[in-house]
Amino acid sequence: RDKQKRQEELGAYFEGHRSGHLLAIMIAKLEEYLDIFEARDFHDVAISAKSMDARLVIDAYTEISKRFDYPLHLGVTHAGTRETGSIRSIAALGTLLANGIGDTIRISYASDPVYEVEDGVELLCSLDMRPRKGIELIACPTCGRIQVDLFTLVEDVKRTLDAEIELPIKVAVMGCIVNGPGEAEGADVAVFAGDRRGIIYVQGEKVANVPEAEILDRLLQECKTFEARVEAGEIELGQKVVDIVPPDPIGELGSGVEKIRSGLVERVTIEGGRAD
Structure with missing residues (x-):
């Protein structure tokens, strides 16, 4: 009952938001799981809230960064082929990183993982968050x-x-x-x-x-x-x-x-x- 009540409270808070229902569920679940860890004095936690929807990823991590003092692992999951996956990932992760949100990243799509790493490195270099090697x-x-x-x-x-x-x-x-x-x-x-x-x-x-x-x-x-x-x-x-x-x-x-x-x-x- 307490979980249901909390989710309803969050639902009311995010009412009218384009991703309000999903944000309420994600925040409620995070609070639930973190309560379990913190009750056992376990704090070596990183939070990830991935989705295939780039806008939802931006909204979710923005809200999470305001509410939880834990490292954030950024990513867009099930992003599709390299062509669509790289665009979705960079749109979401670039927006978040440029606003100071995020501690680690992964770009992922249905292609050779080498390309995922290359795209991730280029994203960080483009935002001056990683020294560039080579031209x-x-x-x-x-x-x-x-x-x-x-x-x-x-x-x-x-x-x-x-x-x-x-x-x-x-x-x-x-x-x-x-x-x-x-x-x-x-x-x-x-x-x-x-x-x-x-x-x-x-x-x-x-x-x-x-x-x-x-x-x-x-x-x-x-x-x-x-x-x-x-x-x-x-x-x-x-x-x-x-x-x-x-x-x-x-x-x-x-x-x-x-x-x-x-x-x-x-x-x-x-x-x-x-x-x-």
Whole structure:
């Protein structure tokens, strides 16, 4: 009768809440089990309140964190395939962790557990809750300005640098020179691709202009050199030397010149300078 009364009290408290009925049951059961442990002076307890519903997980752990002074193990259970499971897990766990709730986590879904660990580590690194090992890759999505095989380049860069670089160097792979310099702000090493070419910067300073086929090798070379200089104490991660000045698409990447020479566009003069 006492258990039933307590559940009714909690039900009234959570009335109108989207997950009120389930929250009342979960809190009542937690109180019941913790009373058993505490009556026996046993306090080595961690609380987990998993569900496959990401919103319920957020609501449950938020309420539990207010009521119980025990470590919380976060997770979304029965989350589905990797595609849906990772999104559900990160939506719930990321929200909770960002609000200071949670002590341990597990991301789980119906796939290789190695991927679960990788996703969990990336989540913690993204929230600055775990030191990153290896590169942090920044890459832009596709758009009409891309003139290289960006998707293949990004995958090749990640695979190669993951195997070769140990320090958490921030590497940017950008498909154009329009938004690239701004979006790569803060990158230690960056490449901006143009018409079958790539311009490589190290901490804001241009170091190379290479054909598309040579981008990966030169980027790896610059990352290795940069890593060695960091380890030698010559420079620091995230220490921008100069502001990145967007390269001139005509003088640097060649696409403008080629179009002018082919007659696709005309060179015109406007007040204050030249426009192509």
